[in-house]
Amino acid sequence: MKNNFYAVIMAGGVGSRFWPVSTQKFPKQFHDMLGTGQSLIQRTFERINELVPTSNILIATNENYEKLVLQQIPQLSSKQLLLEPVMRNTAPCILYAALKIYQQNPDAVILVAPSDHWIKDEGEFLRNIQTSFEACAKDDILMTLGIQPDHPNTGYGYIQYESTNSEIKKVKNFTEKPDLKTAESFLASGDYLWNAGIFVWSAKSILKAFKEFLPDMVNVLDDGNNVYNSDFEDDFIKSNYKNCENISIDFGIMERANNVHVLPVDFGWNDLGTWGSLYGKLKKDENENAVVGANVIFRDAKGNMIRTENGKRVVIQGLEDFIVVEKKDIIMICPRKDDQDIKEIMSEAGDYFGKKFV
Known part of the structure; x- marks a missing residue:
């Protein structure tokens, strides 16, 4: 089963709210922000590596950070890096990863996680990912992890879910960064979670969703010639990636699909955004x-x-x-x-x- 577990760590951002430490040349995910002796991306890689085999972990990042990633995570080969020639938000690089992984293993289930989050209870986090992997291997669902909110934060997206007895809940809707009054009403209602930007799905399910909601992007990145995991992949991405729409996975797919589910989690989370x-x-x-x-x-x-x-x-x-x-x-x-x-x-x-x- 573990051979079907894959992960994509998103590490392309600049983290401009952490200036002057985080800069274009050396963004925050490559810094030891917490003074622990490890950079944020190193900690994220080690945490995920407890569950996902090293060879099945991909890093999506800007082509300018290739050397930084390989210096900080020497266990990886350059073939495990998804190098974005231009910034196009999260949907194109998630599609790129899904096409590459599906070509390797059509039965893959994929975790997509940011490189720069803080997680307190790593054991609980891994149990939640295992639960999500098992659900997505079984059913055609797109999953996100929802954080129990403890204050009306206006910097996060919110997920409203259907109250059922099942551990995994069906999502009613997403709301991006509400104002304070709205955030307070969400907290009071008790059926809202913070959107952590941590997703799980099977390669089959996410590709099916892309074909339904972002077909033009699929046409750009999937030319049917099996370029992925071949010597032609890098040149193909350099030529075509810039033609993708600049759109997030949230707006492009998660807010539109009707098979989105959420697992409410409580492992001590912070997006370390500021x-x-x-x-x-x-x-x-x-x-x-x-x-x-x-x-x-x-x-x-x-x-x-x-x-x-x-x-x-x-x-x-x-x-x-x-x-x-x-x-x-x-x-x-x-x-x-x-x-x-x-x-x-x-x-x-x-x-x-x-x-x-x-």
Whole structure:
């Protein structure tokens, strides 16, 4: 059975809200963001590798990050990298992966997971994936994992499900990033989950869905000549990938298909999308200050997050609820409540300091 288990780790993003640490040349998934001694993608690979054989794990990333992936995960061969020549959101690279995997094994069931999430209970996560694999091997369903929400977050998508006694629920609908009032009503109703962007399906089921909902994309990436897993694959992708529609799997398929199901899960999850979300997962001192890398003296300071190059000596006095990040020749200081603005700050810094700094 395990030979039919496959995984695609999505590692193509830039993580601009983690500037100045995350940059175009060296995005956040390749950094040790939590100070654990492992980058986010290394931890994600090891976690999934507990269930999925090494040879069945693919990494979807931008062609610029090929060397970074192979340096950080030397167990992989270059044939296991899906190199995107241009960014086209999640649907095209998921189709690319599904065509490649189906050509290898028509009975494959596939986990699609981001490279940069934090998961507390990895054993529970693997049990949930095993449950999902077994369900998708048996039935023609498209599955997503739904996180039990603990606050009305407006940065996540929400999944409403049908209340039944079965462990896996049928999805009623998806709602992308609601406003605060809507998010509060979702929490109160009790039948909504956060969309974690972690999917499971069989190769057959997802290809069938692409043919139904995104047939033009199938025509672009499937020319019927069995180019996948051959010497022609790289050239074919370089020539054709740019012609795919720029669309997410959520908008392209999950919000339109009627065989979407969700497994409500509770394994301690965070998408690590901002410095503020990272702060939430770090150890704090008695004044709620968190530190990665630095050697800090805090004086009359609380609720701060400090991240510097290893061993940098820092003194913080009179600061409350701020993010202080240092990287080589850049220092960024920003209120924690404004961490969503860092994407704009990065863009402004690129214009002002020069593109090499972003």
